[in-house]
Amino acid sequence: MYQRFQELGVPSVIVRDTDETLNKTDRVNRINNAFDGSEDVIVLSNHINSGGGDSHCVTNV
Numbered sequence: 001m002y003q004r005f006q007e008l009g010v011p012s013v014i015v016r017d018t019d020e021t022l023n024k025t026d027r028v029n030r031i032n033n034a035f036d037g038s039e040d041v042i043v044l045s046n047h048i049n050s051g052g053g054d055s056h057c058v059t060n061v
Helices: 002-008 024-034
Strands: none
């Protein structure tokens, strides 16, 4: 999806590309820092869980 956004000219940033645990504040700070605190940002969060997952990573910004 990231590559497709880039092809379409949509400003996109990957704020995490490793398996690390972030608390909600750290996740929100990474998003805000990536877009300089802009208010017109849409956040998409894709999770690919090899073991299923339990939706514990949902973040409201």
